[in-house]
Amino acid sequence: CDVNGIFKIIGGKWKVLLIKAIAKQCPKRFGELRREMEDMAQTTLTVQLRELERDGILCRQIYAESPPRVEYKLSELGKTLLPVIDMLDSWWISYKSEVK
Structure with a gap:
């Protein structure tokens, strides 16, 4: 298992949160993501979205x-x-209840 490869795609502070936000309301506009991710700088948001698009996780549609x-x-x-993110969420809940 190439865990490093996995975390190059979804690792970091924001990518899983972005994936979950877009999954919850799809499609999602850039401005909506900016408001929802209020602690994230706009440049960071742009970089993270471009990386997820480059890696084939997101599709971007530009309207003229x-x-x-x-x-x-x-x-x-x-x-x-x-489903992988849901499993990680479930694991985290179990982990927090076990290790206090």
């Missing part, structure tokens, strides 16, 4: 409007991460 509108949604590959 004024002002421009950008929406993000999970790719089919990104959707396969949701």
Whole structure:
């Protein structure tokens, strides 16, 4: 198992939170993500979204409007991460109850 490869894609402070936020309301506009991730700098948000798009987890749709509108949604590959994230959430809840 190449754990390092896994964490290159979904590791870090924000990526799993972004995946969960987009999964909850899909598609999600950039401005909505900015408001939801209020502790994240805009440049960090942009970088994280671009990395998730580059890795095939997200799809970005740009609309030629004024002002421009950008929406993000999970790719089919990104959707396969949701059960994994749910399992990690369950493990974390069990871990916290065991180790106090």
